[in-house]
Amino acid sequence: MDKPRPCGCKGCRTCLICEKDYGIQKQIPLDMENGMYIYCPFCNKAYPGWNIEDYNSHPNHSGDAIEYPGIYIDLNFLSDDEEKVLINGVDSMPWDLSQSGRRKQNFGPKCNFKKKKLRLGDFQGFPRFSEFVQKKFSDHRVLKNFQTIEQCSLEYTPERGASIDPHIDDCWIWGERIVTVNLISDSVLTMTYNDKPKRYNLDCVSKYPSVLTETGDINNSGHSYTVKPLMNSDKHPVVRIPMPKKSLLVMFGAARYDWEHQILRDDVKERRVCLAYREFTPPYLVEGKEDVAKQILLKAQEFWDYKRVEM
Ligand SMILES: O=C(O)CCC(=O)C(=O)O
Ligand SMILES: [Fe+2]
Numbered sequence: 019m020d021k022p023r024p025c026g027c028k029g030c031r032t033c034l035i036c037e038k039d040y041g042i043q044k045q046i047p048l049d050m051e052n053g054m055y056i057y058c059p060f061c062n063k064a065y066p067g068w069n070i071e072d073y074n075s076h077p078n079h080s081g082d083a084i085e086y087p088g089i090y091i092d093l094n095f096l097s098d099d100e101e102k103v104l105i106n107g108v109d110s111m112p113w114d115l116s117q118s119g120r121r122k123q124n125f126g127p128k129c130n131f132k133k134k135k136l137r138l139g140d141f142q143g144f145p146r147f148s149e150f151v152q153k154k155f156s157d158h159r160v161l162k163n164f165q166t167i168e169q170c171s172l173e174y175t176p177e178r179g180a181s182i183d184p185h186i187d188d189c190w191i192w193g194e195r196i197v198t199v200n201l202i203s204d205s206v207l208t209m210t211y212n213d214k215p216k217r218y219n220l221d222c223v224s225k226y227p228s229v230l231t232e233t234g235d236i237n238n239s240g241h242s243y244t245v246k247p248l249m250n251s252d253k254h255p256v257v258r259i260p261m262p263k264k265s266l267l268v269m270f271g272a273a274r275y276d277w278e279h280q281i282l283r284d285d286v287k288e289r290r291v292c293l294a295y296r297e298f299t300p301p302y303l304v305e306g307k308e309d310v311a312k313q314i315l316l317k318a319q320e321f322w323d324y325k326r327v328e329m
Contacts, residue, residue, distance in 0.1 A: 022115075023039075023040065025039075025115065025178075026115030026117055027119070028117060031117040031118045033118055033178050035119070035179075037179070044179075044283070048208070048210065048256060049256075050256055051253075052253040052255045054066070054068050054255060054258065055255050055257045056068060056069065056070070056257075056258045056260070057073070057091075057257060057259045057260060058073045058076050059073060059091040059265075064083065064084050064085075064086045064257050064258075065080070065081050065083050066082070067258075068258060070204055070258070070285075073260055086257055087232045087271055087272045088232070088272040088273030089259055089268075090234055090267070091260070091265055091266065091267055091268075092158065093262060093265045094264065095154070095199060095265055096201075097264075098264075101202075103147060103150075104147065104151070104201055105202060105291065106147070107145060110324060111123055111324055113171075118181050118183060119174070119175070119180035119181065119283075120172055120173060120174055120181075120182065121173040122172050122173070123170065124168070125141065125142075125143070125144050125145070126168025126170065127139055127167065127168070127310075129188070131190060134190050136191060136302075136310050136311065138310060141318075142317060142322060143317050143318060143321055143322055144318075145321065145324050146322060148293065148321075155295075158268070159235075160195065160234045161195065161197070161268065162236055164297050165297055165315065165318065166295045166296070166297065167296060167298050167314055169293060169295055170293070170294045171292070171293055171294075172291065172292050172293075174281065174289070174290045175289045175290075176287060176288065179283050179286075180286050181280070181281050181282060181286065183280055184210055184280040185279070186212060186220065186274070186275065186277075187274075188219050189218055189219045189220050189223050189275070190219035191298065191302065192296045192297070193296065193297035193298055193300070193303075194228055194229040194275075194299075195229060195230070196268070196295075196296065197268050197269075197295035198292050198295070199265075199266055199293040200262065200264065200267070200290070200292050201291040201292060201293070202290055203288040203289060205285050205292075206259065206260055206261060206282070206285045207258070207267070207279050207280070207281065208258050208279070208280050208281070209256065209257040209277040209279055210280070211252065211254035211277055212278045215245065215248070220245050220275065223275055224244070224245070225242070225301070226242060226300040226301055227240045227300055228241065229270065229300075230270045230271060232271055234270070245276060259279075261292070
């Protein structure tokens with residue numbers, strides 16, 4: 019295993035600090051040969067474009083739209099006051115250094131994605147200030163029966179050149195719906211078609227039923243999602259998903275399993291914080307599956323008050 023550098027980055031992950039201190043070159047540029055599209059949260063389609071502001075021209079879009087299934091956005095998920103409560107809450111707690119210039123606060127079990135091993139670790143549930151967010155999830159049809167088992171605050175700042183490299187969240191333990199609540203400043207999730215079908219435990223997806231249908235209804239058929247690996251002849255554009263502050267984003271289906279997502283450094287114009295929520299895959303929700311999963315589900319019902327220890 020690589021040892022992290024003092025900034026928190028390891029191996030090919032970099033931020034502005036280690037690029038300067040170690041003279042490392044930042045990553046591969048995006049392949050934009052097949053065009054760029056920006057998703058419109060009002061039309062639920064994507065139009066030719068790049069900038070987050072482009073969706074404000076709705077309904078006067080230019081160019082031909084493409085379908086982009088697997089995205090649900092509520093632009094007004096949080097009120098101004100609710101956003102303030104969350105910002106004050108995260109800022110009252112300590113941050114840990116993460117990779118690519120990010121900082122994080124992680125509340126959830128310990129997962130070894132390679133060995134597929136799950137442990138409770140020091141998971142005690144979630145900070146109380148954020149309890150209302152999970153309650154509000156139930157107002158949304160696409161989040162029916164969503165049981166949070168991991169909540170992670172992530173912080174990006176332009177000073178650190180923060181970003182997140184293209185990836186798909188693990189498919190052995192994390193369920194279909196990946197939920198993000200956006201705070202402080204607007205950003206964009208950049209989607210590129212996945213060309214690494216053997217990674218991310220994507221082979222697990224065929225072993226459990228999908229939670230949602232393509233249209234975001236609850237899937238009662240028991241069918242699994244069929245992951246569609248990149249074919250040689252395929253030409254997929256880059257698709258950009260707006261993540262304005264106070265909005266909720268749910269990724270599922272094709273957007274979750276067939277596309278990698280990333281946050282480009284250039285899209286972090288101001289400090290941005292998000293809260294990322296994850297659920298278990300269906301096998302871990304089944305009664306009696308594994309004792310540890312039961313324990314985690316129980317802990318995940320708890321919310322605690324954070325008290326700063328004065329030094
Ligand atoms: O910052 C974001 O919105 C994305 C974070 C993400 O993809 C992750 O934590 O897996
Ligand atoms: Fe992710």
